[in-house]
Amino acid sequence: MGISLTPTGIGLLTQMAQNTGLSRSELIERIARGNIAIACQQASMTIALENPPQANETSPNNGATKSPTKIKVIEGEQPLQPDVSEPGASGVSQEDYQSLQQQAKEQANLIEDLQQKLAQQKSETAEQTESYQSLQQQAKEQSNLVKKLQKQLADQKSETAEQTESYQSLQQQAKEQSNLVKKLQKQLADQKSETAEQTESYQSLQQQAQEQSNLVKKLQKQLADQKSETAEQTESYQSLQQQAQEQSNLVKKLQKQLADQKSETAEQTESYQSLQQQAQEQANLVKKLQKELADQKSETAEQTESYQSLQHQAQQQANVIEDLQQKLAQQQSLATQQVESNQALQQQAQQQSNLVKKLQKQLGEQQSQAAQQVESNQFLQQKTQEQGKRIAELERQLSEKQSPANQAPESYESLKQHNQEQEERIATLQKHISELKRWATIGKTEFNKRLNRRLF
Structure with a gap:
């Protein structure tokens, strides 16, 4: 069924529907x-309806509604008598009230x-503050430990440099000793x-002396x-003289033979x-050779003593070399220990690096x-703003539903007051949330600053 309305009626109906x-x-x-x-x-007219409980029954034949509703039309202006005991009679429907x-x-x-x-945000903020303080303490301890390790490493480097110089000096001394x-x-x-x-010359001289001695012996034998x-010739001469006396006729011959013999x-x-004379010269030569041999023996003895002294010096040099080798072995052992210590320091530095990475990871998780x-705070703030808008919209709708001649019911006033209290509590919560966000931002900024100072 179509209904025709004037533009004014359509406008008012539309406004009431909105x-x-x-x-x-x-x-x-x-x-x-x-x-x-x-x-x-x-x-100018009031229509009063009395709806019984069975007002919505439908006929099975034609689908028409059996409405025993009593409709009473009252002409003229009627005063408004709202019943405050019933929410539906106060200008606000039961559904709106509910x-x-x-x-x-x-x-x-x-x-x-x-x-x-x-409360959870406060607890988490407190936990974050404690965690931040703990991280600060750990970062401070890590910084002290790193400084201590750096100092130990510097001392170790200094000792290593000194030992290297000493080792080089020992190497130089060992090189000089080797030279x-x-x-x-x-x-x-x-x-x-x-x-x-x-020795060869002495042996040659000995051989020459032996040959000279053999020659002297040979000459002595020839002389004998x-x-x-x-x-024998003297004896023969005497015999010839005796024969000359005996044989006078042979004197001339014997004299001639004697002259020849003489x-x-x-x-x-x-x-x-x-x-x-040659034997005397040979004897002098032998004496000279014996003297030279004695001089040679003396020189040989001196050379033997010098050789023994050189052997003693060589033994001392060998002992010095052994000492140097022992010191070198000790130096190598110290160098090995230093290498192991450096490796241990490198391992500790690696552990420190891993710990710093772990702290950075924890910091990333905290961030x-x-x-x-x-x-979450932004979402809560958005929800709070939406709730505030909804409350404002409800207040506006309720204010528009109020009539200038009709005051709002007490239930609506209490509800409005309750909504106002709710708004105040929401505003207080928003203020607390803003304060917490501000402190969280300040704490995060300060934490980032200190972390940057710690890392760089």
Whole structure:
């Protein structure tokens, strides 16, 4: 069934539908059923409806509604007599009243949730503060430990440098000792070569002396033979003299033979004297050779003493070299220990680096949690703003529903006061949330600053 209305009526109907949150057809339906009453002082006619419980039965034949509803039309202006005991008779429907109560209950639940979240936020902020202080303490301890390790490493480097210098000095000394030993070995080899040459010369002189001795013995033997021959000739001469006396006729011959014999004897005497002179010279030569041999023995003894002294010096050099080798072994052992210590320090530095990475990871997680908390706070703030808007919209709707001649019921006033209290509590919670966010931002900024100072 179509309904024709004037533009004024359509405008008022549209405005009432918007204020009640209903469509125009539903608004007309509820007005026709008596669920919504329109109160106006300028009304010239009042329609009173009495709806029994069986007012909505439908006929099975034609679908028409059997409505035993009593409709009473009263002409003229009627005074408004609202019944404050019934919520539906005060200008506010039962559904709107229940809706407002439901919204108030939701507001209370929301406030409780916000309070719980605020308490949780405070607890998390306190935990973050404790964690931040703990991280600061750990960072300070780590910084002290790193400084201590750096100092130990510097001392270790200094000791290593000193030991390196000492090791280089020992190497230089060992090199000089090695050069000295090589030089001594070379001198000893030269001395051995000279001694060998002198030994060969001595052996050659001994051989020459032996040959000279053999020659002297041979000459002495020849001289003895010559003496024996001379003695025999003397005996023969005496025998010839005796025979000369006996044989006078043979005197001339014997004299001639005697002259020849004398000549030969003179020659033999000269030869004997020459041999004696040669023997004297040989004796002088032997004495000279013996003297030279004694001098050579003395020189050989001196060389032997010098050789023994060189051997003693070489032994001392060997002992010094052994000491240097022992010191070098100790130095190598110390260097090995230093290498192990450096490796241990590197391992500790690696552990420190891993710990710093772990702290950075924990810091990242803390920052992520802080970001999540900021998002949660923003979400709560947004929800609070939406609730505030809804409350403001409800207040506006309620204020528009109020009539200038009709005061709001006490239940509506109490509900409005309750909503106002809820708004104040929400504003207080928002203020607390803003304060917590501000402190969280300050703490995060300070933490980042200190972390940056700690890391760099």
